[in-house]
Amino acid sequence: MGWRNIKKQENVGKGMACIFWLSGGWATSATVKVNEDGTVSLVTGAVDMGTGYLYTSVPQIVAEELGLNAEDINLVQGDTDRTTYDHGIGGSRGTFTIGRVAQMAASKVREELFKEAAERLGVFPGDLATRDGWIFLKADPEKMVSFAEISYDRHIKKGGPIFASIQFLPEMDEIDPKRVKGLSFTAFKGNTLGCHAAIVKVNPDTGHVEIKRYVAAHDIGRAINPMAAEGQIEGGVSMGIGFALSENLLIGDKGEVLNPNFSDYKLLTSLDVPETEPVIVEVPAAYGPFGAKGLGEPTMAPPAAVIGNAIFDATGIRMRHTPMTPESVFGQISKRLRK
Structure with a gap:
């Protein structure tokens, strides 16, 4: 996406986040x-x-x-x-x-x-x-x-x-007990990497965050079905963006769900999600079928960090909680202006 050449604009920022993940084993x-x-x-x-x-x-x-x-x-x-x-x-x-x-x-x-x-x-x-x-x-x-x-x-x-x-x-590698405590099983093979980047525009008067561009690259070892892999990336990014910007499960004092339907639980629709640009990177895993690695959860993890970093680049405010709703973003902008 030409990261180094993105020109700085008012209230527009760029953000990036990466993930290290595993390819699950079990019998x-x-x-x-x-x-x-x-x-x-x-x-x-x-x-x-x-x-x-x-x-x-x-x-x-x-x-x-x-x-x-x-x-x-x-x-x-x-x-x-x-x-x-x-x-x-x-x-x-x-x-x-x-x-x-x-x-x-x-x-x-x-x-x-x-x-x-x-x-x-x-x-x-x-x-x-x-x-x-x-x-x-x-x-x-x-x-x-x-x-x-x-x-x-x-x-x-x-x-x-x-x-x-x-x-x-699947075989699993032993982990040095000096480096980690409390694991119930050893390390899976087929580790995978992903990197996402986005450009967002923040409206300082409302706190609304508009994603102008989103690129998601994942090393999946070998793309057995490239179209399905791209669809997995696009779907995972959509879920991650929902977690980042709108989805918030509210629990009452008695443990009851306070927003149990889609009118109150703000799930993004196809009209809310930007066009994701999937990038497939193939570094074959010796242990996977034809070199393939897993591609499930890692697609969902980076978006919140990506968008949070982009908001910081655009406004100078650091959002530390999700969802980063217009109200919460505007609140942080207003709080900064009062200082």
Whole structure:
């Protein structure tokens, strides 16, 4: 955004804030199986809370391992009593951890398919490649056998179904006890960085804060689904701006919520949120699926600090509480003028 070249204007300021975050671990498991007709199913007890990772990125990862298209992967979900175990979604672990265990299971299935195909074609597994449900000889692509042929014979004639079930608990690094106290678990791998910047204009007569521009950059290792990643950044920034400027949960003396509806709890709408400019940075993580890292909570954290810093740059007043409503900003401006 040309940070160093932004010209100073009256009541206009720029702000920046960065975040260091993790890619959550915790145990999970998954099954990938080849059905009788050669189609592929991914079975998982994981859930998707709205980011879309389970319906886009994870099937893409399985498909990439098997040389298929993402839409060829049949996602089977259900309660962990009926499918596979998963700790529960959270901690920016969706693509990083669920995607990784799905990749591991798909890799095992690929090995089994290649072993069967190699026996049929009279070659070594390393001589083979796969595309669109077919396994073929690299040196002579006309020599091929389909997933369906292999799987049907395994189901009906010999060997049994081709599937792989993997249990996975991501490794965590030990933390020096001299540096920190009270942690219940060690450090996750796949650490990620983000940096947000904004230009705001403050009306000194009303305290209203207008966001003129907002840029959010995040290192996500490898963008499995770039469009979904950009949407995650935009959505997280919108939530962070709401926390920064308007959202305030009021609790009464008896613990009751005093503003339990959207007429009193000021949730921002699409008309209130500026156009966010997402920037995807890719520094692959050795531990993530195809180098991917988590991208959940880190998108929501910087906006309040960014806007607070920009207000300070524009007015010289430091806002130390959220939400930074027009009333509170105007109050601080007035307080400063009275001194």
